[in-house]
Amino acid sequence: EAQVTQNPRYLITVTGKKLTVTCSQNMNHEYMSWYRQDPGLGLRQIYYSMNVEVTDKGDVPEGYKVSRKEKRNFPLILESPSPNQTSLYFCASSPKTGGSQPQHFGDGTRLSIL
């Protein structure tokens, strides 16, 4: 089954404790992206990757890091989480680079930073 898998689905943690949210896709997609979803703000892009070892900032990159060492994986790293990063996070992938392709989303990771 074609899918984007995120882990964990839920996480409660404390300020400053480094965490990683994993994302994996099994569709051999080139493009992967991370979004955060907040009430009244919709989906905002954090980082995206056009292919292995190629990443770039989206609209709200502050406080986040990403890496793309393999085509299927695109982890999101919060080096020193803060309460304003409490949000619902989505990973997405699309077959080819860019904004003119349909995106496949994971089911989300709800992060609470205390």
Place this chain on the structure above:
Amino acid sequence: QQQVKQSPQSLIVQKGGIPIINCAYENTAFDYFPWYQQFPGKGPALLIAIRPDVSEKKEGRFTISFNKSAKQFSLHIMDSQPGDSATYFCAAGGKGGGYQKVTFGIGTKLQVIP
């Protein structure tokens, strides 16, 4: 800067009604306009998409109307059903801002009452 403006934020209709959700964009470099449907606890899923060379696209009960000169597009749901109750996001994609990205609207929470 909100590049895709979506309205209304919430909408309640009776079964059989025709909810309409509107979006407006600013960047003429956008060339892909998808709508995503999101159910609670799930990631957004592509519902229907249109490119600017057509003014309307219909898939089942869902129709996108596109007005290139006004830079507006809308989603119409014919004969709406309680199962259509979800959050709907419009988006615009392409080489906006000089790089490939997708920008989402803030979302519309639709409730269809029996």
